[in-house]
Amino acid sequence: MTVDTPTPESTPTRRSPLAAWQDSLARLPADLRVTELPFLTQLTLRAQPGGPAAKAVEGVLGITLPGPVSAHLSGDVEALWMGPDEWLLVAPDGSRHDLLTRLRSAVGEEFATVIDVSAQRTTLALSGRLVRTVLAHGCAVDLDPRVTPVGSCLNTLLAQAPVTLVVRDDAATDVRLLVRSSFASYLAAWLVDACTEYGAGGGCG
Known part of the structure; x- marks a missing residue:
């Protein structure tokens, strides 16, 4: 074949x-x-605010996930608050695979999801x-x-x-x-x- x-x-x-x-x-x-x-990289993160998965993501990104109706706008990855347990992570084009891999590895078996919604x-x-x-x-x-x-x-x-x-x-x-x-x-x-x-x-x- x-x-x-x-x-x-x-x-x-x-x-x-x-x-x-x-x-x-x-x-x-x-x-x-x-x-x-x-073509910006856009990932939806669903996690309990302040929980283990959210803390793990914050550790990878080096930021604190923003609270209601606010955004973290500095650094390579911007985090936008989308709902009580949802954030949109925005990064440059071409960073999708690496960012997904690092975040999913950090979250591990914790109750959370990281989904590519770039399209x-x-x-x-x-x-x-x-x-x-x-x-x-x-x-x-x-x-x-x-x-x-x-x-x-x-x-x-x-x-x-x-x-x-x-x-x-x-x-x-x-x-x-x-x-x-x-x-x-x-x-x-x-x-x-x-x-x-x-x-x-x-x-x-």
Whole structure:
């Protein structure tokens, strides 16, 4: 029996959920830059907060898992609170296998799960003076820094699309939106439409 070795021609080419939207996103106003961050490693951790499995994961990552509606944003692996016993661990593309192996080994037989969900979502990085203004058109979350300071992580709706919204700076001018791949094109179209009244400007980077 022979085994076929994959060739570059036969290896599937990855295509991001928003590949067709790059030109449109680049024509948004200069005060709102939108960049897709595709193919990030995303792992769902389910464990009892403060329990042995959670502590083991914290030891591997060198962080403390965040509490409700917050995120740990420093280091190679970011941890987003998703529910009472659930976190989303986000890391650079290409780190999935190593991170899964290390975390599952650390958890061992403890009552916990670490699942690869990288294909479920893509990530949009929004920055600029208009971030809060534009998001306010379709999101009920108050992005005033006094209400949602840096490190806030909320599961909410933007234009009726479920998103995880992460505030990454003190003025809410640097925000990440994690959105299901099936909703990504809809959300990109909404962002382009929501920016119409602000005119076109420089490209996003």
